[in-house]
Amino acid sequence: xxxxxxDGLTRRRFLQTSxxxxxxxxxxxxxxxxxxxxxxxxxxxxxxxxxxxxxEKRPLMVMTTRPPQLETPFSIFDESxxxxxxxxxxxxxxxxxxxTIDTRQFKLTIRGRVNETLSLSLLDLKQQFESxxxxxxxxxxxxxxxxxxxxxxxxxxxxxxxxxxKWTGVRLHDLLEKAGIxxxxxxxxxxxxxxxxxxxxxDFLKSIPLHEVGASQILVAYAMNGEPLPYLNGFPLRLIVxxxxxTYWVKMLNDIEVLNExxxxxxxDTAYRIPANACGCLEPGQKPTQTLPLTRMTxxxxxxxxxxxxxxxxxxxxxxxxxxxxxxxxIDQVLFSADGGLxxxxxxxxxxxxxxxxxxxxxxxxxxxxxxxxxxxxxINRIGESQQLHPQWNPNGYLRNAVETVHVTTRG
Amino acid sequence: MTPxxxxxxxxxxxxxxxxxxxxxxxxxxQTVRTYAFPTDPFFYQPGPGQELANxxxxxxxxxxxxxxxxxxxxxxxxxxxxxxxxxxGCPIPDDQIGSLATYLFQQNSTSxxxxxxxP
Numbered sequence: 001x002x003x004x005x006x007d008g009l010t011r012r013r014f015l016q017t018s019x020x021x022x023x024x025x026x027x028x029x030x031x032x033x034x035x036x037x038x039x040x041x042x043x044x045x046x047x048x049x050x051x052x053x054x055x056e057k058r059p060l061m062v063m064t065t066r067p068p069q070l071e072t073p074f075s076i077f078d079e080s081x082x083x084x085x086x087x088x089x090x091x092x093x094x095x096x097x098x099x100t101i102d103t104r105q106f107k108l109t110i111r112g113r114v115n116e117t118l119s120l121s122l123l124d125l126k127q128q129f130e131s132x133x134x135x136x137x138x139x140x141x142x143x144x145x146x147x148x149x150x151x152x153x154x155x156x157x158x159x160x161x162x163x164x165x166k167w168t169g170v171r172l173h174d175l176l177e178k179a180g181i182x183x184x185x186x187x188x189x190x191x192x193x194x195x196x197x198x199x200x201x202x203d204f205l206k207s208i209p210l211h212e213v214g215a216s217q218i219l220v221a222y223a224m225n226g227e228p229l230p231y232l233n234g235f236p237l238r239l240i241v242x243x244x245x246x247t248y249w250v251k252m253l254n255d256i257e258v259l260n261e262x263x264x265x266x267x268x269d270t271a272y273r274i275p276a277n278a279c280g281c282l283e284p285g286q287k288p289t290q291t292l293p294l295t296r297m298t299x300x301x302x303x304x305x306x307x308x309x310x311x312x313x314x315x316x317x318x319x320x321x322x323x324x325x326x327x328x329x330x331i332d333q334v335l336f337s338a339d340g341g342l343x344x345x346x347x348x349x350x351x352x353x354x355x356x357x358x359x360x361x362x363x364x365x366x367x368x369x370x371x372x373x374x375x376x377x378x379x380i381n382r383i384g385e386s387q388q389l390h391p392q393w394n395p396n397g398y399l400r401n402a403v404e405t406v407h408v409t410t411r412g
Numbered sequence: 413m414t415p416x417x418x419x420x421x422x423x424x425x426x427x428x429x430x431x432x433x434x435x436x437x438x439x440x441x442q443t444v445r446t447y448a449f450p451t452d453p454f455f456y457q458p459g460p461g462q463e464l465a466n467x468x469x470x471x472x473x474x475x476x477x478x479x480x481x482x483x484x485x486x487x488x489x490x491x492x493x494x495x496x497x498x499x500x501g502c503p504i505p506d507d508q509i510g511s512l513a514t515y516l517f518q519q520n521s522t523s524x525x526x527x528x529x530x531p
Contacts, residue, residue, distance in 0.1 A: 037528050045482050050528050055448060062528075065450050066474040095472055103443040151482035153492055197472050200501025231447045270499060 040073055042158040043308065044146045056230045058086045063155055067092035067194075068232055072160035077323060078304035081351070081358050082135070083163035085225050090232040091140050091161060091246065093204045093267075096195040098252070106236055108220065112189075112258035115180030122222065122236055129170035129178075134217055135357035136242040137164045137325045138249055141272055141294050145397030150284050152397040159302060159404070164325070164358040167240045169221030172213055175256065185210050187259040190239050193252035206248050207263035208241070217242050217356075220253060242356035243328035244295050245398075247272050268293060273396070280399045281392035288395070298401035299326035299387055301334050301361070301379035308406045314369035320347075321362035324379035330355040332382045336363045340374030340405065341389060347377070370412030376403045453528035461515025468504045468512065469496075478516055479525040489513040489520070 038051040040061055049061035049071065060070040070090040076083060103122055110118040120128070140161035145154050155161075176188070189207040196203060208218070219240040222229065229235040234251025241248040247267075263269075273291035274280040282288060301324035312318065324331045330352075335344040350360030367373070380386040391402035452474040456465035469478065484492070490513040496502040497509065504512060 039527075046480055046525060048525050049480075050453075052450070052528065054450060062453075062476070063480055064474050064476045065453055068449065097447075097449065099449065100444060100446045103445065146482075151484075153481065153484060153488060155477075156480050156482065196501070198501050198503065200503065201472065202499075202501070231445060235445060266499060 042146055042156075044151070044156070044158075046156065047146060047158070054090075054232060056086060057090070057232065058084075060087065060090070061158075061160065063157065067095040067097065069155055070232070071157055072163060074158065074160050074302075074304070075307075076160075077302065077358075078321070081323070081353065081360055082165055082225055085165070085227055085230050085233070088138075088163040088165065088224075088230065088233055089140065089161045091155070092194060092232075092251070094194045094196045094201065096197050098193050101193070101231075101236060101252075103236055106254065108237060108254055108256070110175055110179045110256045110258075113182035113185040113260045114176070114258050115182065118175070118179045120175075125170055125220065125222065125237075129174050131168060132171055132217075132219060133166055133168045134219060134240065134242060135164065135166050135353040136240060137162060137297070137356060137358060138240075138246045139163075139297055139325075141245040141247050141398045142396070144400040147391070147400060147402075148393060148397045149391065150393075152395055154397050161246075164323075165224045166226065167219055167221040167238075168223035168226070169219040169237070169240065172218040172220060172239070172256075173216070175220065176213065176258070179258075181210070181258060182260070184260040185258045186261055187263050188213060189257045189259055189263050189265075190248075190250040190253055191255040191257070192234070192250045193254050202266035204250075205263070205265045205267055206250055207259065207265070207268055208248060210258070243297060243326075245272075245297055247294065272398075274398050275394055279392055281394050284393045286395075294398050296327040297325070298399050299331075299379050299381045299385050300324065300401045301331075301377040301387065302404060303375055303377055303406050306375065306406055306408060309408075310406070311409050311411060312367060314410045315367045317364045318367045319362060319364055320375060321360065322377050323358040324361055324377070325356075325358050326379070326381040326385065328356045329381040329383045329385070331359040331361075332380050332384075334359075334361040335378040335380070336365070337376045337378070338365055338373045341376055341378075341403065344378065367408075367410050369410055371410050373408040373410070375406040375408055378403050454526040456515075457519060457523055457526060459515055459518055459523070461511045461518075464504070464508055464512040465515055465519075468502055469516075471502070472500065476525070478520055479523070481520055483521045484517070486513065486517045489517040492516070 041048050051059035052062050053059045063069040068090050072087050072089045076087045108120045142155050143161040144159050146156040187207045191205050221238050221240045237253040239250040239253050272294045274294050275282050275288035276290035276292045303322040305321045324334045334347045336347050337344050347361040347363040378387050388402045456462050456475050493509050493513045
């Protein structure tokens with residue numbers, strides 16, 4: 001017998017849900033087949049993640065199947081400076097994602113405090129507006145949340161909720177200019193095709209102050225690394241906000257509304273907030289009295305070619321390489337330490353794909369036999385911001401940019 | 413159908429979808445994209461309160477969200493369930509919040525992450 005439908009659910013959705021549970025009950029519990037599914041284990045408690053290939057994706061680390069939240073295995077970041085589309089991380093908030101998109105019917109609407117409401121097809125976007133390409137890092141606000149100590153609730157990501165891609169699309173600024181901004185306009189709000197399952201759940205909406213749009217390189221993108229966006233990364237259109245956390249990079253974007261006031265929807269006013277102080281951090285266990293929206297990314301770097309816990313042969317020239325990025329000032333230098341931060345030396349920066357891209361770096365070091373090393377990298381951007389030597393804490397697990405450590409031993 | 417067979421079916425249908433998707437990349441005339449989202453790999457495991465989780469929590473997300481959490485305190489689980497109700501709109505009655513939080517706390521602190529069924 002089914003329980004009565006909970007308030008706030010449509011009958012159809014409730015039926016789908018209860019049928020699924022009914023099917024489960026009939027089947028009993030899922031069998032424990034631990035030996036069969038490939039998995040990776042993130043280095044924190046409850047860090048086991050099965051590797052499963054969703055359509056259009058190679059096997060990725062599944063955090064949740066519904067809504068899809070897939071982490072890029074970290075070794076991918078050593079293979080290329082641009083993250084392949086089929087390996088790019090995935091994070092949805094709401095599970096009611098359309099299963100079909102008809103590109104002939106699809107329209108992007110620009111409305112609200114504008115002179116003229118626009119309803120643009122994909123062809124209109126490509127034909128009526130200049131096409132722009134930018135390399136930019138897309139990083140989840142909660143990337144690396146699993147490393148917070150003490151641990152905090154939320155999606156338990158390792159370092160793989162990020163990726164770097166070349167995004168092609170049209171400037172948000174050009175779209176707004178075409179529509180004509182009303183004199184009292186203050187914010188621009190973005191909505192995608194995803195919807196909540198329950199009518200009582202707030203729809204996922206994000207807003208950006210209008211004054212941030214003018215000089216920015218915010219795009220409405222239709223291509224990623226030269227291909228149409230993968231379905232799970234926001235096909236057919238995605239907002240690209242270079243330098244800002246991925247929470248603003250609204251997927252399946254179909255609605256842009258210009259507002260004449262600040263947006264107080266749940267995803268702006270309650271979720272994705274950081275303590276309102278210079279570091280966005282607190283003493284562990286504290287709760288903030290005042291908060292600000294999470295916006296720009298902190299400066300980070302990673303060693304990509306050596307795994308934590310690796311055993312290496314002694315070498316007169318061991319190559320260490322990695323990546324660095326920030327909010328768009330660009331990386332000025334990356335320092336490397338083999339002894340856990342006691343001594344630092346400069347690394348060689350690789351090709352510059354733009355201020356918002358991953359920047360490769362590398363260095364060659366001498367490895368003595370029979371030693372323990374603590375490899376670290378420390379990035380500094382062009383305005384002198386650097387990574388934190390020690391992890392900072394906040395209750396939502398945002399902004400992590402501590403120097404990460406790769407422990408290495410050499411054979412004797 | 414056994415779970416193993418269901419999973420074989422899902423994997424096979426995903427392969428066909430992936431083939432269809434790559435074909436689309438070269439075929440301009442096809443304009444409708446479809447996507448087969450995988451279904452939940454497992455549900456909430458036996459324990460007092462299991463039925464609450466399998467009615468309310470799974471409305472919006474698969475059970476992995478709880479099992480991949482670090483061991484949170486009972487107090488934190490009560491805060492999480494309250495957030496799910498008041499902020500996220502979970503239709504759980506107030507008088508069942510405590511029972512659900514207790515179940516989640518016990519599962520999260522004692523039960524391993526169930527592995528997905530294998531193909």
